[in-house]
Amino acid sequence: MSQNATSASNPFSARPADKATLEEGNLFAPKFDDQGLIAAITTDTATGEVLMFAYMNAQALALTIETSQAHYWSRSRNELWHKGATSGQVQHVQEIRTDCDQDVVLLKVTVEGNGASCHVGYNSCFYRNVSLGQKAETATLTAPIADRVYDPADVYGKKD
């Protein structure tokens, strides 16, 4: 079911022109980019660990607020993405924050199922470090800093 990220109209409040209202007021007026998307950072409520980074369109953000389950916009599949619908890794949202200029949201979640959030098999998508002090041309990654918590083939099947 391919759709366009902007096909659903944006139900959120219009952005105030006044910077103080945007930064210090209580109006939630998220900024979507020219593709109709807003950045979303997802962290684990208990540990604070950053689990994943993705994007939401207006519909996904509205559903996340209304249902307290994380919804994203899949840019690779070009469709609304109810996280966990296939994997069982449903994310129950405890808090949503936004930043000073309201162009990103931060979710604090607890994860259902096997508790993981990364399709490669790790709890967090951020399972490798970039070694510091390197030149860009030769920058390398460390081996995974965490153990896999599940085998993706068991959850998603052998398809890729």
Added chain:
Amino acid sequence: MSQNATSASNPFSARPADKATLEEGNLFAPKFDDQGLIAAITTDTATGEVLMFAYMNAQALALTIETSQAHYWSRSRNELWHKGATSGQVQHVQEIRTDCDQDVVLLKVTVEGNGASCHVGYNSCFYRNVSLGQKAETATLTAPIADRVYDPADVYGKKD
């Protein structure tokens, strides 16, 4: 000194076509979008708190890796941004991580000066919660969940 985010060539390794190499190898091959930018999430090493969200161009990312001080690309000023050059809030990078498909970086930092990272005066840019269970049309933000740690006028002057 206005520049273009892509004016500096990209010194990083070319992206491997092979998904397994990208997701499980040790080659750092960050993906920049069509504006030459990659998303960057910055967290506090000690507390794990998400401090800010910004973008880097290839030059900013290379400088961050080489110097262990956070550099970003300011989209509003359209220039390379050495965080803390004006405010003293230099971010010393302890770790850089990337995610499974290498299109975002996660920094763990300690902050110099007054220790804050947000230009509005808070430690973190994420100082307001979106109240859950609302309809998008009427979604509101809570009052700040943290106290200001400094007065921006003292750091940036009265200019806006």
